[in-house]
Amino acid sequence: MAKIQTPQAVRGTQDMFGETEERFAHVVATFERVRKLYGFKGMQLPVIEPTAVFSRSLGEATDVVSKEMYTFEDRGGDSITLRPEFTAGIARAYLTNGWQQFAPMKLSVHGPLFRYERPQKGRYRQFHQIDAEIIGAAEPAADVELLVMADQLLKELGIDDGVTLQLNTLGDTPSRDAWRAALVGYFNDHKGALSEDSLSRLEKNPLRILDSKDPKDRPIADAAPVIDDYLSGEAQDFFGAVTAGLDAAGVAWTRNAALVRGLDYYRHTAFEFVTDRLGAQGTVLGGGRYDGLIENLGGPATPAVGWAAGIERLAMLLDAPTGREMTFAVVADAPELDEEAQRVANKLRREGVPVFRSFKTNPKRQIESARKASVDGLLFIRPGQQLHITLVQGSPYALRDLIAKALAHVPDGYQTASGDGE
RNA sequence: GCGACCGUAGCUCAGUUGGUUAGAGCGCUGGUUUGUGGUACCAGAGGUCGGGGGUUCAAGACCCCUCGGUCGCCCCA
Numbered sequence: 001m002a003k004i005q006t007p008q009a010v011r012g013t014q015d016m017f018g019e020t021e022e023r024f025a026h027v028v029a030t031f032e033r034v035r036k037l038y039g040f041k042g043m044q045l046p047v048i049e050p051t052a053v054f055s056r057s058l059g060e061a062t063d064v065v066s067k068e069m070y071t072f073e074d075r076g077g078d079s080i081t082l083r084p085e086f087t088a089g090i091a092r093a094y095l096t097n098g099w100q101q102f103a104p105m106k107l108s109v110h111g112p113l114f115r116y117e118r119p120q121k122g123r124y125r126q127f128h129q130i131d132a133e134i135i136g137a138a139e140p141a142a143d144v145e146l147l148v149m150a151d152q153l154l155k156e157l158g159i160d161d162g163v164t165l166q167l168n169t170l171g172d173t174p175s176r177d178a179w180r181a182a183l184v185g186y187f188n189d190h191k192g193a194l195s196e197d198s199l200s201r202l203e204k205n206p207l208r209i210l211d212s213k214d215p216k217d218r219p220i221a222d223a224a225p226v227i228d229d230y231l232s233g234e235a236q237d238f239f240g241a242v243t244a245g246l247d248a249a250g251v252a253w254t255r256n257a258a259l260v261r262g263l264d265y266y267r268h269t270a271f272e273f274v275t276d277r278l279g280a281q282g283t284v285l286g287g288g289r290y291d292g293l294i295e296n297l298g299g300p301a302t303p304a305v306g307w308a309a310g311i312e313r314l315a316m317l318l319d320a321p322t323g324r325e326m327t328f329a330v331v332a333d334a335p336e337l338d339e340e341a342q343r344v345a346n347k348l349r350r351e352g353v354p355v356f357r358s359f360k361t362n363p364k365r366q367i368e369s370a371r372k373a374s375v376d377g378l379l380f381i382r383p384g385q386q387l388h389i390t391l392v393q394g395s396p397y398a399l400r401d402l403i404a405k406a407l408a409h410v411p412d413g414y415q416t417a418s419g420d421g422e
Numbered sequence: 423g424c425g426a427c428c429g430u431a432g433c434u435c436a437g438u439u440g441g442u443u444a445g446a447g448c449g450c451u452g453g454u455u456u457g458u459g460g461u462a463c464c465a466g467a468g469g470u471c472g473g474g475g476g477u478u479c480a481a482g483a484c485c486c487c488u489c490g491g492u493c494g495c496c497c498c499a
Contacts, residue, residue, distance in 0.1 A: 008472095008490070054499080064499050067423085085499045118423085120493060197496070213495085263499065280494065308499095333458085367459060378459075393460060 012117070012125025014312075022324075023315035024128070028110055030157055031130040038149045040108040040132055045089050047112065051079040057088040057296050058263060070114045082114035086131040086308055087290065088297070094135055095299045103136025103302075110311065122281035122313045130314075133306030135294075140238050143269045143289060143305050144245030150285050150307055151251045154273060159317040163275045163284055166256035167246075169239040169268055170288075171231045176267065179230040183207065190220045207260040226257050238268050265292030269305065278313060285309035326377070326397055326405060329356040329370030333363055333382045341381040344410060351409040377402040387416045 009015060016024055032042070051071050058065050070082040083089050086109055099105055110130040117123060132149065134142040147165070154160045170176050184206050187194065194202070195214040202209065210221050231239070246253050253271075261270050270288035278284070287307025294302040328348065332341035338361060345355045356373045358366035363380075370378060376395035380388040389406055391399040407416055 011490070058499055062499080063497060068497075068499090087499075115498085117497070118495095119491085123498090208497090261499090262497095281498095283498085286498095331459090364457095364459080371460065380458075382458090388458065390459065 010125070012119040014124060014126075020315070023318050024311055026318065027157065027311050027314045028130065031108075031110060031153060034149060034153045034156060035108040035132060037152075038106070038145065040106040040149075043090075043093070043107055043109050045083075045086070045093060045109060045111075047083055047114075048080050049083055049089050049092065051081040053088050053092045053297070054081055054084060056298075057091065057265070057293055062262075064115075068116050070116060084113055084115045086113070086129060087133065087293065087306060090131075090133055090135070090306075091294050091297055091299070091304070094302075095294065095297060100136070100300070100302075104142065105135045106132075107135065108132045120281070121279045122310065122316065124312065128311040129308045130311060131306065131308040133304060135304040135306075136302055137305070138291070138303035140241035140269075141245060142303075143242045144249065146287070146305055146307055147242075147246060147253075147271060148249045148251055150273065150287075150309075151249075153309075154285065157314060157317075158319055159275075159284070159314065162277055163273050165246075165251065165253040166259050166272050166274055167243070167253045168256050168259040168270045169227060169231070169235065169242075170261065170266055170270055171227055171235040172238075172267055173292075175227065175231045175235045179225065179227045180207065182225040182230065183209075186224055187220070193220055205262045208262060210258040210260055221258065228257070235268065242269055261288055263290075265290050265296055267291045271307070273309075275317065277317060281313065284313055284317065325354050326402070327354040327356055327373075327375045328377050328379045328402070328406065329358070329366070329373070329375040330379050330381065331358070331363055331366045331370065332361075333380045333388075335361045335363075337381050337383065344379070344381055344414075347411050348406075348409050353405065353409050377406070379406055385414045387414050389416060 014020075035042075051069075054069060055065050060066070064084065069084050072080055074080050090107060090109070093099070094105070108131060110128065112126050112128050114126055116125060119125060132146060134146060151160070151165065154163055171179065184202070187198075187202050187206060187209055191199065191202070193216070194209070195212065195216045197214060198209045198212050198217050201212070209217060210224060212218070212221055243253070256272075259270055259272060266288050268289040268291070272283045272286040274282045275284050276282065285307055286309070287305070289303070289305040291301075291303045294300070294304065330341050330345040330348070332338040342357070345357050348355045356370055356375045358369040360366050360369060367378060371392060374392075374394070376392055376397050377399075378390040378392060380390070382388060387406065387410065389399070389403050391397070391402055403416055407414075
C-alpha cells in the first residue's frame with residue numbers, strides 16, 4: 001500500500017497550543033473584561049458576508065478588494081467573502097437589524113479574519129482581532145472614550161511599555177478634500193524626485209506617500225503640505241476636543257501628521273498605537289472615525305468611530321506566560337488505593353480545585369506523568385486516610401499553601417503529613 | 423506580486439571538498455537500580471534526509487521546479 005501524503009495546514013494559518021494558546025486566550029479574556037468596564041456590548045457576527053459588504057465599503061478598485069480577499073461563489077451562485085475586517089460587517093448588521101433605535105451603540109467583537117497576503121512576522125492569512133466600535137455618536141467624546149479604553153487595555157496587558165499612541169486628524173470632508181488636492185499638486189511638482197512606488201501611489205492613493213519608507217521619498221514627504229493649514233474651524237475644534245479629552249484622562253499621545261487612511265470614508269480622528277518591537281508590523285492597535293462608511297452601504301448618514309487590534313501581535317508582546325491556578329496531582333500510593341484516590345480527586349474538583357490524574361496505575365508512573373503535566377503539588381493517598389503532600393520544584397507556590405488548600409477541600413477524616421518538596 | 427535565508431528522527435540540531443548499513447541530546451517504550459518521590463544505568467522503537475525531476479559510477483550534500491517556514495518590500499480595510 002502506497003504511503004499517503006500527510007496533509008499540511010493551509011499557508012498562513014496556525015495551530016495554537018500550549019503557551020501560544022495561553023497568551024492568545026489571555027488577550028481575549030483581558031479585552032472582554034476591560035470592554036465591559038466601559039459598557040461595550042459583545043456581539044457575534046458571521047464569518048462570511050455577501051461580497052458587496054466589502055466591495056461597496058472599501059471600493060471595487062482597491063487592491064484589498066481586488067486581490068486580497070477570500071471570495072468564492074456558493075452553490076446558489078451568490079458571491080461570498082470571508083470577512084477581511086470587522087467594521088463593514090458591523091455596519092451591515094447595524095443596518096439590517098435596525099439598530100438605529102439603539103444609537104449610540106457601543107459594540108465589541110473578536111474572532112478570525114482572512115486576508116490573502118504573504119505571511120510574515122505578525123501577519124497571517126487567518127488572523128484574529130479584537131474590535132470596538134461606537135456607532136451613532138458624532139461627538140469627540142466618543143473618540144476619547146475609545147482611546148482611553150484602548151490605553152487601559154494595553155496597560156492591563158502590560159505591554160504599554162515602548163508603545164506610543166500616534167494621533168492625527170484628517171479633518172471633515174471639505175478640509176480633507178482641500179488638503180488632498182494640495183498634496184497631489186505638491187507631489188506632481190516633485191515627481192522627478194519620487195520613488196517608483198510613490199509615483200504609482202500618486203495615481204492610486206496619494207496620501208500614502210506621506211508614510212513611505214523609501215529614503216528617497218522622505219525629504220519630499222516631510223516637506224509636504226500639512227492638514228493643519230486646511231482644517232476648517234469645526235474640524236479644528238473637533239481635534240482640539242479629542243486631544244483635550246485625552247490629556248484630561250492622562251493618556252499620552254504624540255502628533256503624527258503623516259498618519260493617514262487610504263479610504264475616503266475616514267474623517268477626523270485617525271490613530272495607531274505603535275511599537276518598535278515587532279519589526280515591520282509595528283501597529284499594535286489602530287482605528288479612526290469613519291463617518292462616511294454607513295452611507296456607502298446605502299444607509300443613512302451615521303457617524304461612527306472604532307478600532308481593532310491583532311490578537312497575535314498583542315500576544316507576542318506579552319511578558320510571560322500567564323499564571324494558572326494551583327494544580328494538584330492526586331496519586332494513589334498503591335494500586336489498591338486507586339479508587340480512593342479517584343474519590344478524593346473528584347471531591348477536590350467539585351470544590352473548584354484543578355486536579356491532575358494519571359491514566360497509569362503504577363505510582364511511579366503517575367508521578368512521572370504528573371510532573372510532565374507541570375502540576376504544583378503531589379497529593380499522595382496512603383492507607384488509613386493519610387495524605388502526604390509534596391511540592392513539585394518549579395512551582396510558584398509554597399508548600400504550606402498547598403497543604404492549606406488541600407486540607408480545605410479534601411473529604412472529612414483525612415490526616416496530613418507534609419513532605420519537604422525535595 | 424518582488425527579494426533574501428531556511429526545510430535531516432516527535433522536538434532541538436550534527437552530518438567534513440558528493441563516497442560504504444544517516445548520528446547526538448531531549449522525548450517515547452521496556453527493563454534493572456533506587457526507594458516517601460525532579461535518581462542512575464541498560465536496551466529498544468522511530469528517518470520517503472519537505473516533494474518531484476536532473477547531473478554523477480555514487481547525492482542529505484550539486485542544478486532546476488514545486489510546496490512550506492522565516493524576515494524584508496508591496497499592501498495595510
